Amino acid sequence: MRLGQDGSVPAELSHAGAVTDKAIEYMLGEKLPPLAIASALLGGSLGLLARTMDQSSMLRMLQNAMDSVRAGELHPVHDRSVGRPAG
CATH class of the missing domain: 1.20.5 (Single alpha-helices involved in coiled-coils or other helix-helix interfaces)
Structure with a gap:
């Protein structure tokens, strides 16, 4: 995914980022440790990347x-x- 010619973030990246931010906010609200949240997100991201690139x-x-x-x-x-x- 590339930035727009004007340096803008593509709409789908912005949307995915907003959803991720909300998920992180929710998990923090559930008092999950930040390291557990980050590790789960990183593991999920790597798994998705491994299936798609x-x-x-x-x-x-x-x-x-x-x-x-x-x-x-x-x-x-x-x-x-x-x-x-x-x-």
Whole structure:
């Protein structure tokens, strides 16, 4: 799936993201541990990808995700505060 020429998110990606956000909100409301939620979502996502794309495409997608984590793109505020005293 690609961004629009103007950098916009496709409607189906936006919709899937909104549904996922609601599911996460619901599970947090049920007091499920965040690690359990994330693990279940990741496992389900990997299972879906394995059924719908080849292994090399999956590995490229996962490499992009790892690169984003290493670059601090997913939680830049947290990365800047790591190792700094609170206050």
